[in-house]
C-alpha cells in the first residue's frame with residue numbers, strides 16, 4: 437500500500453472535517469466529556485490510594501498494659517505480637533518513657549508531679565499493615581489482643597483505613613463498569629457521526645465506486661476521521677482532567693494543612709495521557725469501522 | 738472485446754428486461770445502442786459495469802466472464818472502463834480538477850502524474866484553462882465534457898455512455914459525439930446508448946436496436 441494514497445486519504449479526511457468545523461468540534465467535545473468522566477474518576481481513586489499508602493505506614497495499635505502485669509506475661513505478649521502476620525514493628529513503651537514523652541509534648545509537668553506517682557501505663561505500640569486483613573478480621577485480631585491478661589485496653593486507628601480500602605475497591609469496580617459503558621457510548625457517538633458523513637457523501641462514494649475505487653479506498657478517509665477525532669477528543673479529555681485537578685488542588689492543600697501534612701494531586705502522568713489519547717483514537721476508529729461496515733456494504737453489491 | 742451470449746436479465750419480481758441477447762462488439766469498434774425508453778439500454782450498460790448481474794447466459798468482457806468475476810476484483814475491472822452519464826454525475830462541491838482526478842486517485846496514481854494527466858484530459862475536452870472552477874458555473878455541455886474527461890483520463894479500453902447528449906441541444910450534442918469519435922479513432926471501443934432518432938440517423942454508426950427485450954443485431958455483431 438503506497439504512502440501517498442494514505443496521505444491523500446488523510447487530507448481528504450481533514451478537509452471533510454474542516455468543512456463542518458462546528459459539528460466536528462461538537463463531536464470531539466462530546467467524546468472528550470464521555471472519556472473524561474471515567475478517566476477523572478480513576479484518577480481520583482488513584483490519588484486516594486496514594487493518600488492511603490502514605491497513611492498506612494502511620495497506622496498503629498496501642499496496647500496499654502496492666503500496671504501489675506508480670507514481666508513474663510509482657511514478654512510472652514511481645515513474642516505473640518511480633519510473630520503475628522502483618523505486624524511490621526512492635527515497640528515497648530515503658531511507663532517512664534511514656535511519662536517522659538508526655539512531659540515533652542505537654543506543658544503539664546507540674547500537674548503530673550503533684551500526683552506523686554506516674555499515672556501512665558506501659559504499652560506496646562504495634563505497627564501493622566492494615567491492608568493485610570479484611571476489616572472484620574482486623575477487628576477480631578485487635579479484640580483477641582485486648583483479651584490478653586497483660587493488656588488493659590487496646591486502641592486503634594486502623595479500622596477506617598481498612599474500610600476506606602474496601603470503599604476504594606468498590607469505587608474502582610464502579611469506575612470500570614462506567615468506563616466500559618462510556619467507551620461503548622463513545623463508539624456509538626463516533627459511529628453515528630461517521631454515518632452522517634457517509635450519508636452526506638453518498639454521491640461521492642457512488643461515483644468513486646463507479647470509477648473503480650476499492651472498498652478500502654472508500655472507507656479509509658472515514659476511518660481516519662474517526663481515528664483523528666478520537667485522538668483529539670483524548671487530548672481534550674486529558675486537558676479536562678488536568679484542569680479539574682488543578683482546580684481541586686487548592687481545597688486539597690487546605691485540608692492537608694489542617695492535618696499537618698502535604699499532599700499533592702497527580703492528574704495523569706505523561707504515559708497515562710499517551711495511553712488515554714491512543715485508546716480514544718482507537719475508540720473513534722472502531723466507531724467508524726462499525727459505521728462504515730454497515731453503511732458501505734450495499735455500494736459493493 | 739464485449740460479448741453477450743444468450744444474455745437474459747430480469748429484475749427481482751419483474752418480467753424480463755432482456756431476453757437471449759447476443760452481441761459481439763470487437764476491439765476498437767464504435768456502435769450505438771438504441772431503443773425506446775425502458776427498452777433496457779441502461780440495464781445493459783450497468784451489466785457491463787458489473788453494477789447489475791446477468792440472470793442467464795454469458796457476458797464476457799476482454800475474455801473475462803463477468804459472472805465469475807470475484808467481488809474484490811470488480812474495482813480493478815471497472816478501472817479499465819470509462820463511463821459517461823446523461824446527468825454527468827459530477828461532484829458539485831469539487832472543482833473540475835478534483836472531479837477528473839478522482840478516476841486516477843482511486844487507482845492510486847501519484848499526485849504528479851495525476852496533475853499532468855488531468856490537465857491533458859481537460860485540455861482534450863476544451864476546458865484546460867478552467868481547472869479550478871466548480872461544475873455549477875459551467876453550462877450543460879461543458880459539464881458533460883467534464884464528465885467525459887473523467888471517463889477517459891485513465892485511457893480506458895472501453896468507453897460506455899448512457900444518453901450522453903440527452904440534455905443538450907443538437908449543436909452541443911454534435912460536439913460531444915465528435916469527442917467520442919475522436920477517442921474511437923484512437924482505438925477505444927465505444928458503446929453509446931441513445932433513444933434520439935435524429936442523432937441515430939445523422940451519425941451513420943452501426944446501430945444495435947433493443948426492443949421488447951430483444952436485440953436486433955446486424956450480421957457483423959452477432
Ligand SMILES: Nc1ncnc2c1ncn2[C@@H]1O[C@H](COP(=O)(O)OP(=O)(O)O)[C@@H](O)[C@H]1O
Nearest residue numbers: 748751754772773774775776777778779780781
Ligand atoms: N433497479 C431496477 N429495479 C427494477 N426494475 C428496473 C430497475 N432498473 C430498471 N428497471 C426496469 O427495467 C426496464 C429497463 O430499464 P432501463 O434499462 O433503464 O431502460 P432504458 O435505459 O432503455 O430506458 C424498465 O422497465 C425499468 O423500469
Ligand SMILES: [Mg+2]
Nearest residue numbers: 778779780899
Ligand atoms: Mg436509460
